[in-house]
Amino acid sequence: MTRATLLTITAPTGEPAPGDPGFALADFDAPQVRITDLAVTRGDGVFETIAVIDGHPQALGPHLMRLAHSAELLDLPVPAEHVWHEAVLAGIADYRSRNGDGGELFAKLIYTRGIEGTGAPSGWIFVDEGEDFSRQRLGISVVALDRGLRHDVAETSPWLLAGAKSLSYAVNRAAQREAARRGADDVIFVSSDGYALEGPTSNVILLAGGVVRTPQTDQGILAGTTQAAVFAFFEERGYATEYRHITVDELEAADALWLVSSVRQAAPITHLDGREYPVDAELTAELNRYLLSRSH
Structure with a gap:
């Protein structure tokens, strides 16, 4: 029997009936x-994946805000936060009551346009044990791949949904897979x-000249909850x-x-397209301890 916990969201939008929490445990x-759910037939929906450390869902509020933003980009009804x-x-709570308190978990939230023809969105959440990312937190090799779109695509072509965390992955x-064919870990x-x-x-x-930078999100980039925490970490240590x-x-x-990402946390890059980059193991370990200990 699977250890994971599954909840169906019975009231994904609006107010549930009095006494109804709007969700229910499921097997x-x-x-x-349903095979006619547009998540299955069209990938028409959005999702979020949240790290759960010692029973605490990290950055739950920002993740729910991002779920709502993605829903807005797809013209889905506002989810009931x-x-x-x-x-x-x-x-x-259900997962931990059945499986114990240890390990890194994740909660995945799925919100879809629902069964075709009904006009009623559907949603569910499942909680399970996360992958072991301990090796990747020590270093990964990466290749650069052309996305095939200009950096201003979110402005010129908003219908391409750049910046939405959609199910179309x-x-x-x-x-x-292309990275793996090239002998790399990621892209x-x-x-x-x-x-x-x-x-x-x-x-x-990236760190360059004592300044920590990330590409700005008006380029069709998904705003990162972990990236915001990484900036907080470096700012506390005097970095711009x-x-x-x-x-x-x-x-x-x-x-x-x-x-950096919600479940893997921070993975230092050892090689980019074969070029070697130094890894400050102590700084990265401190960064990951900070990320894993977040309470908000």
Whole structure:
């Protein structure tokens, strides 16, 4: 039997009926999703993945804000923030009551346009044990891949949904398979006009000349909850931080690079397209301790 906890969101939008929390525990091993749900047939929906450390969902508020932003970009109804919030907490509590308190967990939130023709959104949350990222937190090799779009695509072509965390992840998965074919662990997407963007599931952080930078999000980049915490970490230690457009040449000339994400946390880059980068193991370990200990 699967250890994971599954909750269906019975009131993904609006107010649930009096006495109804808007969600219900479900059997993870039983069929749950209709094959006509547009998440299945079209990838028409959005999602969030939240790290859960010692029973605490990290950056739950920002993740729910990002879920709502992605929903807005897809013209989905506004998700009921309080329902999703309480469902996450209930899912974590159920998982821990059955499996114990140890380990790093994750909560995945799925919000879709629902069964085709009904006009009623659907949603669910599941909580499970996370992958062991201890090796990747020591260092990863990365290749740069052209996303095939200009850096200003979010402004020129908003219908392409750049910056939305949609369920349509086939391209991101294909990029990661291409990295593996090239003997690398992950990818940094670059724009067709020469700007660094993001990873398939992560944000890019670079240190250059004592300044910590990340590509600004008006380039169709998903705003990172972990990236914001990384900036807080460095600012507390006296580093300047900056959002801006970063050219590929600047990326390649960086003193140090990381990919950061909600569940993996911070993975230092040891090689980019075969070029070696120094890794400050002590700084990265301190950064990951900070990220894993977050209480908000």
